[in-house]
Structure formats: structure tokens, C-alpha cells
Amino acid sequence: MFLQFYKDMVEDGNRNILNGFVVFFVVSLLFHGYIYNVVKADDIAKRREDPLFQVTFEEQLAVESTEIIVGDGEQQTLSLDFSNDDFRSSNMLAMVAITVDYEETSGEVGDSCDVVNVNIPPNGFKADWTKEQNILAGNADDCSQISLLVYVYPDYDGVEYLENDLLSSEIETMWSESSHGEGTLSIQLEVDATQPLGSGIVPTANDENERLQIEWTVTWFDVNIEQIGTA
Amino acid sequence: MDDLLAVGGSLTFILGVAGLFFLKDAKGVEWYRSYAGFFLCWALIGKGLANLFRAPGYSTDYWRILAYMGSFSDMVFTAFMLIFVLVFPTPLMRTRRQFFLCIWAVLILEAVFFSLAFVEGTAGKWFRGISYYTINGFIWTFVYFKFRYTQPDKRTEKTESIADAAILMCMFYFGHIWFRWVGFWTQSDYFYFMSISSVDGGANFMWSQSLAASVIFAISMVTSELYLTSQGRTRNVAYILYAYIALGFINHLILRDTSVTTVAGGGQAGQLGGDATDFMVVWNALTAQTHFTLVRPMICLYILFKFDLVNLQSRNDKTTKLVAIILIVVMTSALLELLQSVLPISELVSASLLAVVIAFGIGWEEKSFANLTSNPNEFPVDTHPELYPQLDIDLADHAKRLNIGFSMMVGFLLLVSFVLHMIKY
Numbered sequence: 001m002f003l004q005f006y007k008d009m010v011e012d013g014n015r016n017i018l019n020g021f022v023v024f025f026v027v028s029l030l031f032h033g034y035i036y037n038v039v040k041a042d043d044i045a046k047r048r049e050d051p052l053f054q055v056t057f058e059e060q061l062a063v064e065s066t067e068i069i070v071g072d073g074e075q076q077t078l079s080l081d082f083s084n085d086d087f088r089s090s091n092m093l094a095m096v097a098i099t100v101d102y103e104e105t106s107g108e109v110g111d112s113c114d115v116v117n118v119n120i121p122p123n124g125f126k127a128d129w130t131k132e133q134n135i136l137a138g139n140a141d142d143c144s145q146i147s148l149l150v151y152v153y154p155d156y157d158g159v160e161y162l163e164n165d166l167l168s169s170e171i172e173t174m175w176s177e178s179s180h181g182e183g184t185l186s187i188q189l190e191v192d193a194t195q196p197l198g199s200g201i202v203p204t205a206n207d208e209n210e211r212l213q214i215e216w217t218v219t220w221f222d223v224n225i226e227q228i229g230t231a
Numbered sequence: 232m233d234d235l236l237a238v239g240g241s242l243t244f245i246l247g248v249a250g251l252f253f254l255k256d257a258k259g260v261e262w263y264r265s266y267a268g269f270f271l272c273w274a275l276i277g278k279g280l281a282n283l284f285r286a287p288g289y290s291t292d293y294w295r296i297l298a299y300m301g302s303f304s305d306m307v308f309t310a311f312m313l314i315f316v317l318v319f320p321t322p323l324m325r326t327r328r329q330f331f332l333c334i335w336a337v338l339i340l341e342a343v344f345f346s347l348a349f350v351e352g353t354a355g356k357w358f359r360g361i362s363y364y365t366i367n368g369f370i371w372t373f374v375y376f377k378f379r380y381t382q383p384d385k386r387t388e389k390t391e392s393i394a395d396a397a398i399l400m401c402m403f404y405f406g407h408i409w410f411r412w413v414g415f416w417t418q419s420d421y422f423y424f425m426s427i428s429s430v431d432g433g434a435n436f437m438w439s440q441s442l443a444a445s446v447i448f449a450i451s452m453v454t455s456e457l458y459l460t461s462q463g464r465t466r467n468v469a470y471i472l473y474a475y476i477a478l479g480f481i482n483h484l485i486l487r488d489t490s491v492t493t494v495a496g497g498g499q500a501g502q503l504g505g506d507a508t509d510f511m512v513v514w515n516a517l518t519a520q521t522h523f524t525l526v527r528p529m530i531c532l533y534i535l536f537k538f539d540l541v542n543l544q545s546r547n548d549k550t551t552k553l554v555a556i557i558l559i560v561v562m563t564s565a566l567l568e569l570l571q572s573v574l575p576i577s578e579l580v581s582a583s584l585l586a587v588v589i590a591f592g593i594g595w596e597e598k599s600f601a602n603l604t605s606n607p608n609e610f611p612v613d614t615h616p617e618l619y620p621q622l623d624i625d626l627a628d629h630a631k632r633l634n635i636g637f638s639m640m641v642g643f644l645l646l647v648s649f650v651l652h653m654i655k656y
Contacts, residue, residue, distance in 0.1 A: 005323045008617050009373060014380040021376050021451050025369070025444070032443035035418050036436055044423065044435070177288055 055171055056160040057221045059094070060087055065215040072114075072193035072208050080185040080216060091220035093152045093181030096127075100138075100146040100189070101213045113143040114210045115192040120148055125183040127152040141194075152181045158221065168225050175223035187214065235516065237286035238565045239524025242558065244279025246528050247272040249554045250541045251634065257542040258627040262330075263610070263619060265626035267319035268540030270311050273637055275531055277307030280641070282524065299648035303345070307641060309363045310341040312404065316367040319540070320396040320610075321374050327622050345644075362441035364405045368448040371397040375452055378611070379459065389611035395468045396534060396608070398452055402471065403530040405445035407519040409475045412446040413483035421486040449476065478518055485514055521569060529562055532603075539607040555600050 010018055036044065062085065070076050082093060098120075104113050117139040122129040128151045138146040156175075163171055191210045250272035257265045281304035284297045314337050317323045324330040375397035378390045402409075414422030425442055453476050456469040489511065535541050536555065543551060612619045 004325055009377045014377060014382075017380045017455075018373065018376050021372065024451060025447055028447040028450075029440065029443060032415070032440055033436075036423060036439055039418060040423050043420070173288060174294075 052227065053163045053166075053168060053171060054160065054226050055163055055175075056224045056226075057156075057158050057175075058224060059158060060091060060220045060222075062087060062218045062220065063215065064218075065213060067211060067213050068189060069209050069211050070116075070189050070191040072191060072210075074209075075188055075190045078187040078189065078214060080187070081183075082181055082185075082218060085218070085220075087218075087220040088178075091222050092156075092175060092178065094156050094158065094219040094221045095152055096150045096185060097217045097219070098148040098150075098187060099215050099217075100140075100148075101215070102140075102210055103143050104210075112194050113141055114194055115139065115141040116146065116210065116212065117188075117190040117192075118146050118148060119188045119190070120150060121186055121188065125150075125185040126180055127185075128154045128180075148187075150185065153177075153221075154180070156221065158219075168227065171225050172223065175221075189214070234286075235520055235524045235565075235569065236282050238561075239528065240279050240282025240284075240286055242279070242525070242528045242562055242565070243275050243282060243531075245554075246532060246535070246558055247275030247277075247279055249558070250275070250535055252554075253541040253543060253551060254626065255630060256627065257630070258625065260542055260626065261610070261619075262622050262624040262626070263318050263322045264538070264540055265542065266330075266624070267315060267538075268535060268542070269626055269630065269633070270315040270318060271531060271535065271540065274308050274311035274315055275528070276641075277304050277309075277311060278527070280304035281308060293652060295652040296648045299651050300645060302348070303644040303648060304641075306341055306345060307637075307644070310337055312367055313337050313340075313363060316370050316400075320371075320393045320400070320538075321377075321618050322620070323370070324622075325620050327624055330622065330624060362437060362444060364408075364441040365444040367404055368401055368444055371401050372448045372451055375401075376455070379455060381614075385611075385614040387611060387614060389609050390614060391466060392608040393611060395466055396538065398468050398472060399530050399534060401445075401448055401452070402475070403527055403534075405442075405448075406475060406526065406530075407522040408442050408445040409449045410479050410482045410518050410522075411442075411486070412449055412476065412479045414486070415443055415446045417483070417487070419483070419487055421489055482514070482518060485511060516569070521566070525562055525566055525569075528558075532558060532562075536603040537608050538610075539604075543604050543607075552600060555603070556597070559599050 066078070068076055068078060080096070082088065098118075100116065100118050102114070102116055118137065120136045122136060128134070131151045131154075133149070134151055135147065135149045138148055140146050153175075166174070189212055191212075193208065193210060250268060254265060254268055254272065257268075281301050284301040284304060287297060288294075314334055317333050317337075324333055375394045378394040378397070381390050411422050411425070413419070422442070423439060425439065449472070453472050456466070456472055459465065460469060532555075536543060610619055
């Protein structure tokens with residue numbers, strides 16, 4: 001079939017040109033083979049033969065806090081937006097850890113700790129919401145600290161590893177998706193105040209709200225890739 | 232998300248599907264015309280899917296599905312391109328038996344390559360660099376020389392347009408490599424270090440050789456066109472060829488001291504090396520990546536319509552026109568958006584300038600469509616009947632079964648990708 005095609009293609013007027021093209025093609029391929037396998041062989045071998053990369057992560061922590069007074073039976077939402085954070089330009093967002101502290105502040109005699117519920121709805125913020133280690137809800141009725149945790153960058157655990165299946169640029173791409181952490185992270189805070197002894201009898205003995213201290217620690221990371229040899 | 236790759240992938244995919252839609256009732260059309268359109272449309276579907284799967288990047292939970300499906304869709308693309316080159320612009324087959332034998336041979340070859348993807352070690356990797364560019368490019372360049380230098384008494388507009396088509400198909404398939412043609416001769420790192428992902432040394436040589444072949448074809452054709460221009464026989468397509476070669480010079484000035492590690496195309500494959508500057512990234516986006524994502528479907532649109540590979544002449548319905556115009560407008564808009572994003576002036580000013588340009592061009596999409604579909608290029612059956620045998624093969628008899636079969640093949644590959652993801656292969 002190919003021979004017939006060649007015969008059909010070649011005619012008196014273009015035989016030399018077609019043969020010339022084939023000769024040029026073969027000579028040029030030989031040139032390529034010589035450059036690749038002889039002239040640049042060492043460079044290419046060093047660069048190409050299954051490079052082994054060590055992938056490490058440099059972490060930066062950013063801690064901020066605020067205080068919110070939540071009324072009895074009310075719910076308030078604290079919205080966090082990290083889009084303008086100083087770290088954003090050169091780092092990826094790994095996770096956000098939130099702690100809520102409070103103590104009984106009514107000052108009434110016999111007033112025990114209020115019940116505080118904290119909840120993070122999994123929407124409006126691009127995070128790894130399906131990760132099992134996320135802690136998206138917590139509560140306390142003994143003034144103990146409530147801790148929540150949201151993993152943002154998928155598969156990130158901060159542990160260094162070795163890679164020989166991907167190129168350096170591919171590893172870089174894998175850990176440089178800046179869309180993770182975009183949006184607004186909402187933290188819903190709810191207080192159910194316990195009433196002091198004598199409430200309903202003594203008019204002033206009421207617990208109407210609670211002061212909550214919220215602290216959030218954002219973990220940012222930057223990936224470092226170093227070729228440490230060949231696999 | 233690589234927006235350019237996503238837009239290009241969508242366009243390519245839609246063009247492929249639309250082409251199949253146009254071809255569904257192509258009865259009585261010459262076999263080399265209808266089958267060329269059919270195979271090219273399936274190639275476009277494969278490439279469109281590959282680009283769409285790669286566009287989100289690999290930093291998602293389901294990155295394995297994206298990675299595998301991207302690779303498998305590329306296999307679909309290359310398989311159909313290999314069949315396509317056997318039919319267009321000049322069929323290699325002379326009998327009905329040869330035709331079906333070729334199709335089966337290519338599909339079996341791809342099935343073997345697909346199986347090899349699961350073989351560990353060198354045996355499973357070598358095929359990844361197999362020289363599709365070399366095979367397709369060689370045949371197209373051969374056809375180009377045949378028809379550009381055909382005997383004067385046989386030379387007609389039809390033979391010249393076949394040579395044009397051969398140039399355009401080379402440009403479509405590996406035009407993004409042509410931006411690096413200087414590096415091949417100057418032994419530059421940015422050419423010889425180009426690679427397809429993690430393949431071993433042997434496969435890298437095969438891949439690099441196919442890139443070199445792409446450059447050799449370009450140089451052969453541009454030399455020929457320069458000679459013909461000096462003889463007063465310039466074709467419009469030659470100017471596009473000159474533009475690519477000229478941009479290759481500039482590209483060399485920009486990249487000569489870098490060691491770009493991966494291929495010059497789009498998406499993940501378009502990532503530059505660690506020593507790339509912001510300007511290099513923008514330059515690469517405007518040249519190689521734009522070609523890889525937007526120019527490729529544009530060239531195919533031209534080929535499909537101008538050679539009437541999708542049976543437009545016998546269809547004169549509004550849907551055809553609408554789909555064609557949508558494709559033209561979306562491609563142009565994406566190109567303008569890309570330009571706007573890199574112009575060193577404010578978006579407000581650049582938007583105003585583009586609005587002025589568009590205002591002057593009102594109605595251009597209708598004109599473009601009319602230009603594409605009126606006076607379609609004919610195959611030189613009258614002067615070269617031996618190259619265009621009339622075979623008793625009608626796409627209408629097989630299209631439905633082939634479409635179902637190929638769709639099941641793509642569905643199967645998607646299922647395999649999902650399974651590989653679940654077992655974390």
C-alpha cells in the first residue's frame with residue numbers, strides 16, 4: 001500500500017524534490033541524534049533520568065483574635081476573609097485553627113458556666129471540607145476551650161516527601177493552586193446562658209449574654225523543591 | 232484552573248461534536264471527504280476532552296481521574312490523527328479492504344499502547360514518546376511537495392489547495408513546536424530538554440526526535456515557499472508559515488538562556504522551568520499556548536468547512552450557520568480577552584479599544600462564515616484520479632455504529648480512570 005502510494009506520488013517533475021526532502025529529513029534526524037546522544041548526553045542524563053526531588057514545606061503562622069458579646073439565645077456570625085492577607089501573595093493556605101474561650105462574666109452568685117455552641121458551615125469558602133480530620137463544630141458548658149480546625153489545601157499535611165514520578169514544574173503546580181482559601185469562612189457562635197441562683201426572685205440576678213474570645217491561627221505554606229539525585 | 236486550556240478544550244470538543252452532527256446524514260459523499268471529516272471530528276473530541284480534563288490542574292482530590300483521563304483522551308486524539316492522515320488530504324488506501332484494515336490496525340495499536348500504560352518499567356514507558364508527529368508530518372510534507380511541485384500541465388487551484396491543506400495540518404498538529412525551531416539547530420537547552428512528563432531516557436529521545444522532525448518539516452516547507460515566492464507563486468498560507476518562523480527567531484532571543492523543561496503547549500504541559508521570568512510566561516501564553524488552545528480549533532474549523540469535510544454544502548439549515556458563527560465568535564472573543572489580559576494598559580482603556588475594533592467589524596462573523604462555505608476547495612480528482620480512487624464506502628452506512636463504538640470506548644476509558652483513582656494506582 002505504501003509502495004503504491006509512493007509510486008503514485010512520484011512523477012517526473014517532482015522526483016528530485018521529493019528525494020531531496022527525504023535526504024534532508026534523514027540527515028537532520030542524524031544531526032538530532034548526534035546532538036542528543038553525544039553532545040548533550042551528559043546534560044540530558046543529569047536532567048532527565050528519573051530525577052528524585054525532595055519536597056519540603058516552609059510554614060508561616062498568622063494569629064489574630066477578636067472578642068464578641070453574644071446575647072442569650074442569639075446566634076452571631078464571625079466572617080473571616082483571607083484574600084488580602086500579607087502572606088497570600090507568595091504562600092498557600094494550609095489550614096485554619098480556631099479556638100473559642102470564655103468564662104462566666106455575669107458576676108452573679110451561683111451562676112454556672114453558659115452553654116456555648118460553635119459551628120462552621122461548609123460553604124462560602126474553598127476548603128477541603130470532606131477531610132475527616134476537620135472539626136467543624138464544638139460546644140462547652142464548663143467554660144473550657146472550644147477548638148475547631150478547617151483543612152484548606154487538599155492533601156497537605158506539611159510532611160516532607162520524595163517524588164520521582166513528576167517533574168519539578170508539575171510538583172510546583174500541584175502545590176501552587178491559590179484558589180484554595182478563597183471566599184469567606186463563617187464561624188457561627190451561639191450562647192445559651194444559664195441563669196444564676198435566685199433569678200426570677202431577685203430582679204437584678206440575670207445572665208443575659210456572654211463575652212467570647214475568638215482566636216484564629218492561619219497556617220500558610222510555601223513549597224520548596226530540590227533535586228537530590230536520581231531514582 | 233488554566234482558563235485558556237479550558238476555553239480551547241471546550242471549543243475543540245464542541246467543534247468535534249458539531250462536526251459529527253453535521254455528518255450524521257452525509258449520504259453519497261465521497262468516502263475520502265466524509266471519513267476525513269469523521270475522523271478529524273473524533274480527534275477533536277479526544278483533544279478537547281484531554282484539554283478539559285487537564286485544565287483544572289492536579290491540586291484537587293480527584294487529580295488521578297484528571298491525569299489518567301487527560302492521558303487516555305490524548306490516546307484517542309493521536310489514534311484518530313493517525314487514521315486521519317491516511318485519508319486526508321490524499322488517501323493512502325486504494326481498496327475498501329485496505330481502508331478497513333488500516334482502521335483496525337491503528338485501533339489495535341492504540342489498544343496495545345493503552346495496555347502498556349500499566350506495565351511497570353521501561354517496557355511500559357517507551358511508547359509514550361512514539362513519533363506520531365514524525366509519521367503524520369512526513370506524510371503531510373510528502374503530500375505538500377507532491378502537489379506544490381506537480382507538473383505544470385496538471386497544476387491547478389485544486390492541487391495548490393491540497394498543498395495548502397498539508398501545510399495547515401502540519402501547523403495544526405505541531406505548530407506550537409515551530410516557535411522553538413531555532414533551538415534545534417543551535418543546540419539550545421530549551422529545545423533539547425523538552426519532555427513529556429515522567430518518561431525515561433529512551434522515551435525522551437523518541438519524543439525529542441519527533442519534535443526535531445516537526446522542525447525539519449517546517450524548515451523544508453518554508454524553504455520551498457521562499458523559493459516559490461521568489462518565482463512569483465506565493466500562497467496566502469505561506470505568510471502564516473513565515474509568521475511562525477519569524478516568531479521562532481524572537482522566541483529564541485527570549486528563551487536562549489533558559490532550560491524550559493516541558494513541551495511548549497498548553498496547560499500543565501506548558502509550564503516553564505524554574506528560571507522563567509514573568510515576561511517569558513506571558514510570551515509563551517501568547518505564542519505556543521495560544522496556538523495549542525485556540526489556533527488549533529481555528530485551523531480545524533477552516534479545514535472542515537473549506538474542504539467541506541462535514542457536508543455543509545448539502546445542509547443549508549440555520550443550525551449549521553448558528554453553530555459555525557458561535558464557534559467563530561467564541562474563538563475570537565477568547566483571543567481578544569487573552570490580549571486584553573496582557574496588554575500593558577488599564578482594562579478600561581483596552582476594553583474601549585477592543586469595543587471600537589469590534590464595532591468596525593460588525594457583521595464579520597457572517598462574512599467569515601460565507602467566505603468559509605462558499606466555493607469550497609475541491610479535491611484534484613480530475614488531474615490525479617489515481618490518488619483519489621472511488622471506493623464503495625459510504626459513511627452513512629457506518630456512522631451510527633462507529634459513533635456508538637467510539638463513544639463506548641471513551642466511556643470505558645473514563646471508567647478505567649475512575650477505577651484507577653479509587654485504587655490510588
